[in-house]
Amino acid sequence: MLRICHLYPDLLNLYGDRGNILVLLQRCRWRGIPVSLREVRYGEPVDLAEVDLLFLGGGSDQAQRIAAEDLSSRAADLRDAVEKGLVVLAICGGYQLLGHYYRLPGGGELPGLGLIDFCTEAGPERLIGDIAVEVILGGRKQILCGFENHSGRTYLGQVKPLGRVLRGFGNNGRDGTEGVRYRNVFGTYLHGPLLPKNPALADHLINLALQRRGLRVVLPPLRDFWEKEARRVILRRLHLPEQ
Incomplete structure (x- = not known):
């Protein structure tokens, strides 16, 4: 049984982010992989050692701000789980919370978990639009497509980005990086939601979670007709070659 946890579905769920959960569940079910979902809201207990x-x-x-208050009580458990290979997908605000801090508009800081070496500062205007990012998944180059809408400018420390911006803004609109990759943690600004348009990433996350359980499973390919069509639309819009 692959165990998925959606943390704060009532607080952190912008721009259809819950669609990422639906994709993970369905791609497992289509392949006959037993999978379960647990939604954990503010203040509810969860044993992260039991999460894949x-x-x-x-x-x-x-x-x-509300999520950060609750996350701080889980920081030690989450850090331990990440170091032991927990697979994490964090989008936008969830991504920002994994860093040292988010400097808010008008001053003040929202403390992060300090789980990964980066910080975020609010910018004067929002970075909005379609985005394409070149990443390496399982040793192969892939292009992730999505939609970004954020005022935060994220600056990485001694840690690798998730990928290189081909079109769009990415972490801060200046250094050409997008997201962060640390162990099995993937942080990104790609909304839309992300995984319906990027089945290669969805399958990569599922593979990593299975491997963490000691299972070496070759995922049978799926047809992915509509997923590919959605990608083509975005790539055409961004004047990039279709994959």
């Missing part, structure tokens, strides 16, 4: 894949979505500054 953790999802954190995006949210408003106020929602992030």
